[in-house]
Amino acid sequence: MGNNETKTIGVFYTDKNRKTLVMEALMESIIEDGNDITSKYEKADIVITFGLSIFSDIHERARKENKPNILIDLGYWERNYEMLSKKNHYRLSVQHPQPSNYIMHMGEDPERFLSYKKTIQPWKMSGDYILLADIGQKSYDFFDMEYQSWAKKAIIEIQKHTDRPIIYRAKPSSFTAKGGLPGIPFSDPMQEPIEHALKNAYAAVTYHSNVGCDALLAGVPIFIQAGAALHMGLQDLSKIETPFYPTNRFSFFCNLAYCQWNVNEMRQGLAWKHLKEKLIPLVYEKT
Incomplete structure (x- = not known):
C-alpha cells in the first residue's frame, strides 16, 4: 500500500459512548491524512471494526478476501480509567483480533514501552x-x-x-x-x-x-x-x-506497546500513521 495513496476506509461500530469517542478520533486523523470514510464494505479499501462479536461477519469476510482489516478493542494496560477518559488505551490489531501473527516481527524501539514505566519482574520459579x-x-x-x-x-x-x-x-x-x-x-x-x-x-x-x-x-x-x-x-x-521461561520479554513488550493507543494519540494521527506505514505493509505486503 503506497503511503501517499488516497484510500477509502470502511468504519463499523455501534453508536455507544466509548466506541464513538474512539472511532471519531481515529476517523479525524484518517480524513486529515487525505482519505475518505465509508460505511459500505464494498467501497472500502481498508476495514476498521470496533466490536468483536457484532461485526464478526465483516471481519471474516475481509480476512477471506485479504482486505486490510483493523480490529479495535480494549488495550493491554492503561485501560481502566473512567469509560470516557481519553487516557484509556485501545488495541488496534491487523487481520486478527490479536497481533500474535506479526508481533514478534515488528522490531520496535523501546521508547514507547519505557514511557509506561513498567517493570519486568524476574522469573518466579515456584508458587502456591x-x-x-x-x-x-x-x-x-x-x-x-x-x-x-x-x-x-x-x-x-x-x-x-x-x-x-x-x-x-x-x-x-x-x-x-x-x-x-x-x-x-x-x-x-x-x-x-x-x-x-x-x-x-x-x-x-x-x-x-x-x-x-x-x-x-x-x-x-x-x-x-x-x-x-x-x-x-x-x-x-x-x-x-x-x-x-522466554528470554525476550523486553523486545516483546517493546512491540506490544505499539499495538495500543489512547484517544489523544489517535486524534493526533500517531495510531493511523503507525498502522499505515508499519503494520498494514508488514501483514499484507510482506507475508
Whole structure:
C-alpha cells in the first residue's frame, strides 16, 4: 500500500459512548491524512471494526478476501480509567483480533514501552497455585463455544498432570453476571487486582486473556492458546510442571506497546500513521 495513496476506509461500530469517542478520533486523523470514510464494505479499501462479536461477519469476510482489516478493542494496560477518559488505551490489531501473527516481527524501539514505566519482574520459579484466567462471554461467542467450556476442559487437563491448587478468575463483566466455577476457589476480579492474584502464582493459564501479558510482566510463566502473548508461553497443558521461561520479554513488550493507543494519540494521527506505514505493509505486503 503506497503511503501517499488516497484510500477509502470502511468504519463499523455501534453508536455507544466509548466506541464513538474512539472511532471519531481515529476517523479525524484518517480524513486529515487525505482519505475518505465509508460505511459500505464494498467501497472500502481498508476495514476498521470496533466490536468483536457484532461485526464478526465483516471481519471474516475481509480476512477471506485479504482486505486490510483493523480490529479495535480494549488495550493491554492503561485501560481502566473512567469509560470516557481519553487516557484509556485501545488495541488496534491487523487481520486478527490479536497481533500474535506479526508481533514478534515488528522490531520496535523501546521508547514507547519505557514511557509506561513498567517493570519486568524476574522469573518466579515456584508458587502456591495455578491461576486460570477465563475469557469473557463475548469471546466465547466469537469462538462459538459455550461459556466456561474451555475453562472446565483446561482444569480437567491440568489436574491430570499436577496436584497444584487451581484458582479461577473470570473477566469482571462475566463474573458479575455468572459467578465462578463450582468447587474451584476463585479470585474475584471486582475486588482483587490482577497484580495481587499473580503475586504467589506458579503459572497462569488462559485462552487469550490480557492476563497473559500481566503474568509475563509479573515473572509468572504462561500457558496460552491464542492472543498477543502466544509465542511467549506454552499451549500444551501436559507440560504444566515444566513451564517456558522466554528470554525476550523486553523486545516483546517493546512491540506490544505499539499495538495500543489512547484517544489523544489517535486524534493526533500517531495510531493511523503507525498502522499505515508499519503494520498494514508488514501483514499484507510482506507475508
